[in-house]
Amino acid sequence: MKLTTKGRYAVTAMLDLSLHYGEGPITLADIAQRQGISLSYLEQLFSRLRKKSLVASVRGPGGGYSLGRDADEIYVGEVISAVDENIDTTRCNGAYNCHNNERCLTHELWSDLSSQIYNYLNKISLQDLMDRKTVREVAARQDHSNQEEVSGLEVTLADEPSDLAGA
Amino acid sequence: MKLTTKGRYAVTAMLDLSLHYGEGPITLADIAQRQGISLSYLEQLFSRLRKKSLVASVRGPGGGYSLGRDADEIYVGEVISAVDENIDTTRCNGAYNCHNNERCLTHELWSDLSSQIYNYLNKISLQDLMDRKTVREVAARQDHSNQEEVSGLEVTLADEPSDLAGA
DNA sequence: TACATTCCCAAGCAAAATAGTCAAGATTTC
DNA sequence: GAAATCTTGACTATTTTGCTTGGGAATGTA
Numbered sequence A, B: 001m002k003l004t005t006k007g008r009y010a011v012t013a014m015l016d017l018s019l020h021y022g023e024g025p026i027t028l029a030d031i032a033q034r035q036g037i038s039l040s041y042l043e044q045l046f047s048r049l050r051k052k053s054l055v056a057s058v059r060g061p062g063g064g065y066s067l068g069r070d071a072d073e074i075y076v077g078e079v080i081s082a083v084d085e086n087i088d089t090t091r092c093n094g095a096y097n098c099h100n101n102e103r104c105l106t107h108e109l110w111s112d113l114s115s116q117i118y119n120y121l122n123k124i125s126l127q128d129l130m131d132r133k134t135v136r137e138v139a140a141r142q143d144h145s146n147q148e149e150v151s152g153l154e155v156t157l158a159d160e161p162s163d164l165a166g167a
Numbered sequence C: 001t002a003c004a005t006t007c008c009c010a011a012g013c014a015a016a017a018t019a020g021t022c023a024a025g026a027t028t029t030c
Numbered sequence D: 001g002a003a004a005t006c007t008t009g010a011c012t013a014t015t016t017t018g019c020t021t022g023g024g025a026a027t028g029t030a
Helices: A005-019 A028-035 A039-051 A076-083 A107-121 A126-131 A133-151 B005-019 B028-035 B039-051 B076-083 B107-121 B126-131 B133-151
Strands: A055-058 A064-067 B055-058 B064-067
Touching: A005 A028, A005 A039, A005 A064, A005 A076, A005 A126, A028 A039, A028 A064, A039 A055, A039 A076, A076 A107, A107 B107, B005 B028, B005 B039, B005 B064, B005 B076, B005 B126, B028 B039, B028 B064, B039 B055, B039 B076, B076 B107
Parallel strands: none
Antiparallel strands: A055 A064, B055 B064
């Protein structure tokens, strides 16, 4: 199991998609703007999500993406697996001869752990996430600020004072 | 939580140390050879393990490392935390303003997950690992093959046919 | 048909992280 | 004092990440 921002981006985007389900296809441009993820990067992620049938796409004007299944049938673990290819550990992925043609000492431990994490993540559906109060609150705020941002063409982000609170 | 080979190396080395506990201080050179980890890399890892008092060191000839506590009081999670500094997620680690000065949608999910994994790993002690049958078996083999390897200076690993089984 | 909008895809690239090397030193034992 | 061992820091190579660029292909609309 690998846990990187890549997987987080994917889950965030899928959650965004779920929250706007029922509004017809959602464009990646919308998601990119709402979630602050680069459009091209999203395209790469969604390419993999589509290959795993987690999303369905419609081309052309008015097109976009929608969920491949209902939100309560898509699990976080699936999303992460889809974008983070080698879900296994990097060195001895599945191989029994990690070291000196034998299993490495902790081989079993890591496979145990991987499946443990995987189990945990595969119990959480996108619907579960949507049901969370904090998620709904943030989503509502995002939809509002989105409407404001749409009018202005681009937000200037030259040197945002991100660490004012610190020090 | 971050799960990389770095953490795996650390746990493997600590497990090796546990298995040879009672034989006096163990040198990193021994561990490096048994577990196939570069000595200098081990040095870096053990530097961090020592700072967290997970190991104790004795310098000079006959010196080496020993466990900082009993094997049933050292948990896998601690070992991983010790070497993998930023145990938190990379982007919005702890910050509440991941995106647009708000919490990102999945912020809560990731902190939940992190603590979940951490809990799991902090229930497994080095002693637990040693009690596993497969670990004891591999360890026994390693001790044997180690004695053989000591006589030959270096194993030639020019082009090992690692993918014969494939295709 | 033209064209704008959207998905699709592949190559490349900078920054960061990972895994490892190298070199110099500090302690201790013999 | 010499050898063994830990200790430390700087340096390097490789991989991964996050992102850009630049082109397509499909499709709805005028």
